Amino acid sequence: MMMKPNSSSSIITPFPSLCPENSKPLIFLVLSSLLLSTTVFYFYNFSSSPWQRGIRINNVGNSISNTSLKTQCNLFSGDWIPYPKGPFYTNATVCEIDDRQNCMKFGRPDTDFLKWRWKPDDCDLPLFDGTEFLQLMRGKSLAFVGDSLSRNQLQSLLCLLATVVDSVQVSHAPFSKARMWFYAEYNFTLAFYWSFHLVRSEDAEVNVNLTRMNVYLDEVDESWVTQVENFDFLIISSGQWFLRPLMYYEKGKLIGCYLCKKENITDLDVFYGYKMAFRTSFRALLNLKKFKGITFLRTFTPSHYENGYWNEGGTCNRTRPTPKHEMKLSDYFSELHSTQVAELRAAEMEGKKIRGLKFRLLEVTKMMTLRPDGHPSHYGHPASANIRTPDCAHWCLPGPVDTWNEALLQMLKMEAKSRDPR
Template sequence: MKFLHIENTNPKQTVSKICILTCIILLIFTVTTALLKINRYKLPSTAFGDLKEPESLPSASVKKCDIFSGEWVPNPEAPYYTNTTCWAIHEHQNCMKHGRPDSEFMKWRWKPNECELPMFNPFQFLEIMRGKSMAFVGDSIARNHMQSMICLLSRVERPIDVSHMNDFSFKRWKYSSYNFTMANYWTPHLVRAKKMDSNSALFNVYIDELDETWTTQIKDFDHVIINGGQWFLGPIVFYEKQKVVGCQYCDLANMTHSNLYYGYRKVFRTTFRSILSLENFKGTTFLRTFSPSHFENGLWNKGGKCVRTKPFRSNETKLEGYDLELHKIRLEEFKVAMKEGRKKGLKLMLLDTTQAMLLRPDGHPNKYGYWPNENMTLYNDCVHWCLPGPIDTWSDFLLQMLKMENVRSISTNMLHR
């Protein structure tokens, strides 16, 4: 066999080639073993259908696939939990409890254009996260996301409440069997902000100052997921270097109307700076992108509603207006931060849910987040997401990203031995 013929070959070259070949074999063996270890966790049958385990974990072809570009396709087996089997659903996202008459909005899955996206496997997720921690940082959509994940994980284990305070905006849960901690930090503007007064909807937002309610808490977390968006569309006075630099919808005398995009860009720049400057922080930061609202026939406070009962196709709608501009700003600031993070040995990853959620006008509570006879002024909710619902797919995305990152980490470690 020619590849074993070493006649007239320098002995040092031969040893070098053998070492390289040995390293390649060890790398293949180690990665394969790790994948098999993760993949052995099978899902049990449930009353809502079997959640089938993928035959294999990420391959070279999946690495080239953009999992965030695709379409929603029917999934008759869903959902994998219900509002009666999950205790963690916030009242205003409990759409079935409050009388939503249709249920087809729960029976879809995301299909990337170039590959398959495996359904969320709670056993795999908890095994990957064994001994680790994850923080959801942002507005109430971040809390919505965490509640969705708790529901998906509920088939494996119910977590213990280990919160440091009695405030649902700052919850901490521990999965004892896996030593996995999950926490939520409510910070709707990401930076320091406060109401102008208790009776006002107007916020003072300090676009160059950190919000220490979360920046002082996350340095020990292994994974941090940040988001922000909807709260920047309300009344705001922007401060920079302790001085007013403008406002929007503030209706104050002698006040310059500020460009939303300037303030929004500065906020994300400050947010990434706060993470990259954390001493001893070694975790992975995920930027989860903007989740568009779907008000039709009026603004949120002008009778707007979301009554559709099935997803859009990708050719039926597109990102535009402020949704598009805010999305661009996030991506631009993320790319800058990612380059800076690499210099410090920090990982930043993009959880780009915007396109998938743009296609789901049917997934919001609308008027089914409260009882119709409640004696108060209530608006239709076309911002948050019903549980179960489309937001459960965010965990599909996240788990796939974690599995791919595990494969890359194993490969990198082997190559540097």
């Protein structure tokens, strides 16, 4: 509300000698000037206050502060809204897209799945700014650790950054367990470490329809943990590989199995193996004496097979997001999610005691539950390949997976703000 000056005579009568009868025009001019000055002063201070400066980054959890609403905004609570402008890049952009997620290359007929944006409930998620990301990463390093969905996010980031500057791939073996890219202009290193289960694992049997694997739940995968000690940021994730037949080992001995269908072996559920793998991985980071980086857990994303499991005729043919009010994360996927989050929270508490190590949650489970339209389905390979099983677990590139990196950028800005509050 605009301030209104008092109109009583007390404003103009303290100095009667200056207010003769014939000076009314002068008095009116003075009052008008006073009113104008007050209005300008009030408007300037209001418009330049934090209330009118839109969204700023605030270092509280996964939230940014929408100061125009004076509320904390959770980046990961929201809905998908139409965005007709489409993606930042295409499959023709000079970057790295795995053919199995290159949906447009292999003839996906619809493009509406590209025209949605994630909208948090109480603010807007800013568009990805490649230059801003690289400026934040100047002189730093970031590594993705995990399975093919981790690679999915990595390749999204490579393509988003390709709209700004070229990278130089340091390691060239496409199926190597370790790959690395370098952005010379920003002295920024980006890496990917392939690890199915994060802990040590190996094939238990070969030449079977679905390979049974040995998983050593108390032994971290040395192929990544020995390489990340000097990284500034880690993005860790794993999920789908825990859903197949597994033989669980601890202290070198078989303690049970999941879906192994073998007599005289204790049945252990998938949640036990999932819990122990993350516990072992986070403890390994806590025990790295020189590690000072920030670890992000990118949460589990569900597959969207309908009308049957992946090997029983299941499909994912939808072309639009699921309305928020219809979202239902199954109890199975919900427990997988809560299992890994509980281990992250335990590591977060322990990290505060050990060199102040930080563990953060890149919470994408609920937003991706709403996107059954974002999978490659049958468009991750040429039609001539005659592959009958659709891919309803990975994500098309470009596609909704790009939102993970938009959120990651905002979280990195929060961390930078917490180090330098100016």
